[in-house]
Amino acid sequence: MKRTEKKRKDIIDAAIDEFREQGFLGATTTSIAKRAQVSSRTLYNHFESKESLFDAISEIMLKQNQSMQPVSYDPSRDFVEQLEDALWQYIAVITDETAIGLNRMVLSELIRDLDRSRKFFSETEAHDYPMTKLIGEAMDAGVIRKADPVFATNQLLGLVKSFFFWPEFFLGENPTPKNVLNDCIAMFLAHYNPEN
Template structure:
């Protein structure tokens, strides 16, 4: 890794720490430079403002969302099993400590700044979710009735997130439910609605 790339990475890491500890409005550029062990001049060479530094952090979150592997439908395996495994993996990604901390940081600022929120969600909407591809292919083969795959996957994931993601995101504690049972129930409700036989 080149020195300039390392410094940029160190600055981003320091900014994430400072924004987490102080919140975006109270975060100080001097403190970020100190944590990154760079001069303020070096920091401004990479990021001209605190806002641009925060925008770079939102890009990291979008990259992490995009990095979740896209899934393909396998006609030779039960669709229910594929959906359960896919949802379990996705929930595991969303509730990982690194992702949760980064997501909390970004979302807290998006709640404060509607323009930033609109730009962020417009970019996020252009990405295919990891499960919508699987659902779309299942619809094309007739394993599920035809519908808009992104909307259908959103319905499934919204049910699951209610029980397994939001309690951890908002309160830092897992809900007192059996995650495997919740995922299986949500998948069964989804399949009851979207089954091509229904």
Template structure:
């Protein structure tokens, strides 16, 4: 890794720590530079403002989502099994310690600043989710009835996240439910609605 890349990475990590501890409005650039062990001048060379530094952090969150492997529909494997596995992998990713902490940091600021929120969700909307491709291919193959794949994927994942992500995100504790049973039930409801019409 080049020295400039390492400094940029150190600055981002320091900013994440400072924003978590102080919140975005109270975070100090001096403290971020101190934590990153760089001068303020070096920090500003990489990021011209605290806002641009925060934007870079939101990009990291979006990159985390984009890095998830895109799933392909496999006609020789039961669709229910594929959807359950996909949902389990997705929820495992969302509830990982690194992602969860970053998500809390970003979302708390997006709630405060609607302009930032609109920019973030506009970028997020341009990404193809990891499950929507699988659902779209299953629809084209006739394994699911035709609909908008992104919307259908959103419905499935919203049900699952209600039980397995939001309690942990908001309260810091996993809900007292069997995650495999929740995912199976949600997939069954999804298939009951989107199953191919007879």
């Protein structure tokens, strides 16, 4: 890693800690620079403002949440197994300790700032979840009822997140039994049964 890249990473890491502890309003670029062991001038060479630093962290969070590769439908395998495997991969990505920390930091600021929240969610709308391809291709193959695969994916992930992401996010642990994922899949498949 080049020296400038390391300094940028140090600034981002320091900002994440500062925002988490002080909130966006309480955080200062001076404190962030001090934590990162860089001058304020160095910080401003990388980020023009506290807002741009926050935006960079939000982008890192989005990229981390999108790190899972799209999943293709395999006609030689049982669709339920494919869906279950893909969902467990997705759950592992979104409940990773770093991902949860970034989500807590970013979402707390989005709750406070409606304009920033609107901007953030307009950016996330352009992102396809890794399961969208799997669901769309299964629809094309007639395995599940044809519909909008993006909408269907959002329905399924809404169920999954309520049991596997939000408890981790709010409680720091997940008391949900693993077999609840089977119920989420069953509800999804009942709605998208090709015979409906």
